[in-house]
Amino acid sequence: MYKITILGSGAAPGVPSIAGGWGNCNPDNPKNRRLRTSVCIEYENIRILVDTSPDLREQLLTSNIQHIDSIIYTHAHADHLHGIDELREINRAELSSINFYASAETTEVINSRFPYLLVSKEHMNNVITRPSLVANIIKPYQSFFIRNLKITPIQLLGHNMPTTGYLFNDGEIVYISDYRAIEEQAFSYIHQPVKLMIVPLTTPEGSKYHASLKEIISDIDQIKPQHVIINHMAIECDYDQINQITPHYVEPAYDGMSYCF
Secondary structure, three states: OEEEEEEEOEOOOOEOEOOOEOOOOOOOOHHHOEOEOEEEEEEOOEEEEEOOOOOHHHHHHHOOOOOOOEEEOOOOOHHHHOOHHHHHHHHHHHOOOEEEEEEHHHHHHHHHHOHHHEOOOOOOOOOOOOOOEEEEEEOOOOOEEEOOEEEEEEEEEOOOOOEEEEEEHHHOEEEOOOOOEEOHHHHOOOOOOOOEEEEEOOOOOOOOOOOOHHHHHHHHHHHOOOOEEEEOEOOOOOHHHHHHOOOOOEEEOOOOEEEEO
């Protein structure tokens, strides 16, 4: 059984944003108030965090999360990475280091910005003063396991830095982060009926580095998931409006949303 919790559903500025306020979003709808994107995926007795939002402390407290088995990173933009220091509290609660999985490019950025938190498997940081994380470098289409959960990294294209998506258990969950297109090779690694697809919609019109709603729907039509959660929404994406213009099996995310199957 899976449980997916959307810890934060917003793009880099959050909603409301400092510069743009609420934008197109109705401030009276609490589902429009968005922290930056992190997602918790639970499978049987495994709990995995996807990205470490700058709002991670608030998200973990709200969801009462004190245990994480591993972190997987999609890319190294600040809105997906810069809550990494908050993992020190998980280290303190667990009294152990935490493994994270990321591409070589993302790991290099983490090492350059946060060198003090990286340790070897044999050595743990003093978690009173700093986090303690073990880097595991992954490559596209080379599957790895976190206990009995199979995870396959896939290549995403068109963003302004290398971005990784993930297939869980051969495609039962398809997780897409910031992108303009999914590399064609990725589709051949989906070997199971897709029960859930999580995909980002920064703005409905898209941009140079982000897919539009029309492009996202095209990818959804190709993958044919049973259910879709649209995540990573900026102030241009009102919850009710996005809900109205998407198919019945597609729903916009909101902070704290849970989906189980």
